[in-house]
Every structure is written in C-alpha cells, then in structure tokens.
Amino acid sequence: MKKKQKIFISFFSLLALFILISSTIFADYTFLGKRNSGAKFYVWYDTSVFNNSYEGYFNTGKNNWNNISSKVGPLTYNQNSEVNGKKSDRYYVGSTTNSGVLGYFNPMLNNGTSVNPFESSWDYGSIYAYKNQIDLYGLTSAQITSSVATHEVGHSLSLSHNFGSACNNNCVMTANALTSIAPNTEDKTQLKNKWGN
Numbered sequence: 001m002k003k004k005q006k007i008f009i010s011f012f013s014l015l016a017l018f019i020l021i022s023s024t025i026f027a028d029y030t031f032l033g034k035r036n037s038g039a040k041f042y043v044w045y046d047t048s049v050f051n052n053s054y055e056g057y058f059n060t061g062k063n064n065w066n067n068i069s070s071k072v073g074p075l076t077y078n079q080n081s082e083v084n085g086k087k088s089d090r091y092y093v094g095s096t097t098n099s100g101v102l103g104y105f106n107p108m109l110n111n112g113t114s115v116n117p118f119e120s121s122w123d124y125g126s127i128y129a130y131k132n133q134i135d136l137y138g139l140t141s142a143q144i145t146s147s148v149a150t151h152e153v154g155h156s157l158s159l160s161h162n163f164g165s166a167c168n169n170n171c172v173m174t175a176n177a178l179t180s181i182a183p184n185t186e187d188k189t190q191l192k193n194k195w196g197n
Helices: 002-025 047-051 055-063 131-136 141-156 185-195
Strands: 042-045 089-094 103-108 124-130
Touching (some): 042 047, 042 055, 047 055, 047 089, 055 124, 103 141, 124 131
Parallel strands (some): 042 089
Antiparallel strands (some): 103 124
16 A cells, blocks of 8 residues: 555656646746737837937837737837827836836826736836936947847737746846847747737
C-alpha cells in the first residue's frame, strides 16, 4: 500500500511541476481587458505633442505595431478626438512628480471613468509621455521611441509588462530596462496571443 501511495504522490508532484513549468514558458503578458472596439482605431495628438516635437516618436511608436497581426492596426492619426462616434485614443506630453515614471497609459470608459486593464475592457485611452522624467534620465531618441512611445502604445493594445525569460529585459514591453528596439519576437508573440494572427 505504501508503494502505491509513493507512486501516487510522485505522479502528482511531477504533474504539478509540469504545470508550473508550462505556465511559466507559455505565460501571457497581456491585460484581461482590451479596447471594446478592437485594435484598429484612431489616435489624436494634443497640442503638447506638437509643442514638444514628440509627434515623430508617437508616429513611429504606433506604426511599430502595424503588420504584426492582421487584427491590429493601422493606428491612424486623426486631428479629431472622435471619429464615427468613437473616441480616438489621446496622446499627451507632460510632466510628473513620480520619479522614474517615463510614460503612462490610462484606459477609460466613454463616461470618463478610468478602469483597471487587468480586470476590465475600455472604450478609449490616454497615453502620456513625461518629458521632465525623460529629460532627467537623458533618454536618447531611440529610447524615447522604444521605451516610451512604442511601450505605451503596447499597453493600449492590451500588452502588460513582460517579466518572462523569453523577454529577459530585452523587449519593448519590459519594465526593467531601457530599450532602443522595435517590437521583437516576444513582443509580437504576446500581441498575437491577445488578438490573433
């Protein structure tokens, strides 16, 4: 009887280990929520974007996510904050007193209520690039494009921070390092995991 018990315990120990390893290898680094109208939408730039010459960063940041999934993009700039009855995502350049915070994505419902993207979907979002922190940390143009613009647009496409070994602090959606890259294989995999091919 004890031998059967040991085999039984060993089997379930191995099964638990397999599940743990599988969940780590195949982890999704995406929000539970997503934009209610899908991943093809308009974006609007506040005057702060033009006044601080950030339109180039945001143009590249949003375009970096095109041609990865047929379900995503193009994210199209429009001078109107609402198109065909749907609110455009809004991009801003500003400042924050939160040290080390370079940018922020705020998902919202049409009534202006912010939501937690890990729990709920949203109607539109606002992206902020915090120039005072970006200047303080001396980011290069490539780092602003990758670690701020492309990164925050990634959040608007339901990607969360990626702490996985496949990212290893070297993908756009890492939270632990500055990058100077376009979305890499791991970023693209996570985007397809969320939206499909």
